[in-house]
Amino acid sequence: MKLRYWLRPTLWLIPMTVGLLLGACHRAEPLPFRLTNVTGHMPKLEFTLTNDEGKTVSASDYRGKVVLLYFGYTHCPDVCPLTLAHLHVVMQRLGKLAEGARILFVTVDPGRDTPSVLHGYVKAFDSHAIGLTGSPRDIEALVKRYRASFTREPSSSDGNYEVSHSSAIYVFDRLGNPRVLSTPADSQDDLVHDLHLLLSHGASR
Amino acid sequence: MKFRTVPCLLLAGVLLAGGAHADEAAHITASHGWIRILPGNLPAGAYVTLTNHGDKPAVLQGASSPAYGEVMLHKSSTEGGVSRMSMVKALNVPAHGTVRLAPGGYHLMLMKAGHPIEPGNFVRMTLRFRDGSHLVSNFIARPANAVDAGD
Numbered sequence: 001m002k003l004r005y006w007l008r009p010t011l012w013l014i015p016m017t018v019g020l021l022l023g024a025c026h027r028a029e030p031l032p033f034r035l036t037n038v039t040g041h042m043p044k045l046e047f048t049l050t051n052d053e054g055k056t057v058s059a060s061d062y063r064g065k066v067v068l069l070y071f072g073y074t075h076c077p078d079v080c081p082l083t084l085a086h087l088h089v090v091m092q093r094l095g096k097l098a099e100g101a102r103i104l105f106v107t108v109d110p111g112r113d114t115p116s117v118l119h120g121y122v123k124a125f126d127s128h129a130i131g132l133t134g135s136p137r138d139i140e141a142l143v144k145r146y147r148a149s150f151t152r153e154p155s156s157s158d159g160n161y162e163v164s165h166s167s168a169i170y171v172f173d174r175l176g177n178p179r180v181l182s183t184p185a186d187s188q189d190d191l192v193h194d195l196h197l198l199l200s201h202g203a204s205r
Numbered sequence: 206m207k208f209r210t211v212p213c214l215l216l217a218g219v220l221l222a223g224g225a226h227a228d229e230a231a232h233i234t235a236s237h238g239w240i241r242i243l244p245g246n247l248p249a250g251a252y253v254t255l256t257n258h259g260d261k262p263a264v265l266q267g268a269s270s271p272a273y274g275e276v277m278l279h280k281s282s283t284e285g286g287v288s289r290m291s292m293v294k295a296l297n298v299p300a301h302g303t304v305r306l307a308p309g310g311y312h313l314m315l316m317k318a319g320h321p322i323e324p325g326n327f328v329r330m331t332l333r334f335r336d337g338s339h340l341v342s343n344f345i346a347r348p349a350n351a352v353d354a355g356d
Binding site for chain 1: 241243244245247248249250279281283286287288289290308309312314315316348349350351352
């Protein structure tokens, strides 16, 4: 009798545990990202631009791939190459998983960055990188969609100019949903970690 | 003989005067100099570590190279999520201190390459200090996706 009294209050734990286990099967736990999680806080990847081979492409062409979106320009001698060189190392660290990823380098300087200039530039960094250009209006729309920004600085006497631009890398899952944001202050290890999570799970996550 | 001696003496005098006043560069060593080569004629970034062995600060004011039409001292910065570049007129190398020109910070922007430069080539750079002294250093050309001098 003593034992039964002792057991009774704990009996409700059994259905609850079973319920939790069943629930876990239906609804996946959120992925344990290390970078800033932006899931549900930004719109899905949507654009129509021109790729570095001169073809019109849209976001749907990259569904099924984990996309790393970065805004930059080729006349940027320091920060953009640094970012792309780091992404090249990240791709190398991912090994075969990198086949499921694409780096989309969207120029904020369409006046100088033609598809052929972009092609030579991105391929000098990584085989998974694609350069995208388009009309100033289409580029601005994409920049605004992700609350990014860019400003063309005044030209020097020889007509050269710099473009200040957002430094973040936006990471989208295979369905085009924004998932994490990587900034220059974040570690490369964290980006590799989060990409690993996205690349090693199925399309639904 | 006399006609030859006079210009020689003048030259020696100029060199001596230069040596007496211009000595910031004499106390600086440059190491790990490299250039990130980008395709086409795009501007490239150059990086180097400067160590001042002297008792006085040295001030880097610019650089030049026979391989490039224009070299500028710049600094990249990221504030409020935005990356931008600014011109730098003077970069202080403290006495017995080290300053690194490295990706994402201080760098030399190289423009108008006279001829294509291949990774693995060495490029002569002349660093110019405030007192007019110069330091010549060879920078190694590295591929676009390099992250450092590779040494």
